[in-house]
Amino acid sequence: MKRKVSLLLFTALLAFAVPALAADEALLGFTGYDFKTPAGGTYLAIGDSYQAVGFVTYFNPTWLQPYVDPGANEYTFYQHGLVVNSYSFSGNFLFVTFANGGSVEYYEDPSFDATNPPNPPNCPRYGNNPPNATSPSTFSNGTLAISGSLANATLYYDYNSNQGAFGADMTITGGVDAVYVPPGSWSGWFMSGLFNTPSGPCAPAGYDHILSGECRHPVTATTGKTWGALKKLYR
């Protein structure tokens, strides 16, 4: 009997030891371009809407990788609905915040209409001066794989070093692949870097930056302990 209890305890300890190995998880990585509407005027003035489109480049190896097939589908994203509600520009440093209410959607689409194959040599269908006939429409069609709401979004750009970043809290709200993500990890962190003005043969006109980023989920650190050590805490 004692042996059985020990075995059970050992098994339980093993089970509880697993979270100790857990660490931050990245859900998705992506690359693309951002733009604002209306175009022109002061960059991200109060009331401007900030949007981005592009392709998914990374899938969480446990939660998503087994369920995606980049050979048969393109995976795109469309981020929208973020409206600037505060603006400051000082010392060549731009900092804006956005009202809550934005969202981001990731799509699985067998048509490859955003990719525009063969790519290369064809350029993806970003088109010029978005929104246009192909953007965001070809980046927001197909099956909605994962959707998320954005909150506490901010963006900064340092014109001295020509770099900046976008960050927002993201909470998964749906999509057919959302079921593969543990419910405890539905709230997380979405962020993306802002880079140079697009350049090169495939660089579309009218976009503000080429960007890359990821949706990352912080996981609370835990430590594996024995019952004895736990009991000691209360003695």
Place this chain on the structure above:
Amino acid sequence: MKRKIGVAALLAMMALGAFTPSAFAQCTNILIKFDADCFSYESDAFLSAVQPDGFQAWRSNLGSQLTVVGLCTLFCSPLNGLVPDLTNPDPSQRVEYSFVWTSLTASGPLSGAPGSPATSETPLGSTGTRWATNYSGGHFYIYKNQPADAPRDGSMPPGPPNATVPANFQNGTLILEGPLNGLITSSVRSSTTWSGTFTTTYSFTGGTLYNTVLQSWNYGGGLPLQGNWCLKYPTGCTPSGYTAHADGQWLPASPTGNKHSTWGAIKELYR
């Protein structure tokens, strides 16, 4: 005969297309992309004061040595023949393209005696904070290795350098290497949102694929290597013992421009 060669060439092109890596879908002015599996550590870093949201930021002291390790996830033309395979059911068939950045020394923007803070910390708005660090020097190395053995996001062993970091990121065949022109990191916390970036420039000077990038591509020198930089502690980005998480990309140069013309038009140029 010519027709046969033409058909063979067409078939070959079609076959090539059939095996074209799906990663091509995301090739938009990128040379090499890396995502979740990239982390840095330093020889002399310290934590900022606890921020209002309960988190802290990693800062650097002058002279601190920064090392960055990571895994490439996507290669684009002219490197599009390289396809990482980290999920093959047969572990012995998994192929990784890992990289290491070394010889980066924290050098500012704050100045002072070696060991004093290099990272600046300035208020942002009413509640935010902004951190910036400059590193000098730098060199990158990219390796192809099979079977893949580098630790990945979610299982980074604590306290680098250790048995596998950076060792398992710098084994296999050295395919590309080159100098970095320092590194600048900039990070911002505003209320509960953290974001940040890094930027530098690079050029290629060696590796087994040096000729590929040299001959196929007018890459010049000083091309951008940029991305996100997250120094949030204790959760959010940095596994135990690591000071930042990065994701980003080596950006390509614009290919040399060309224009269709006729022999007649070209002759005209010399008349």
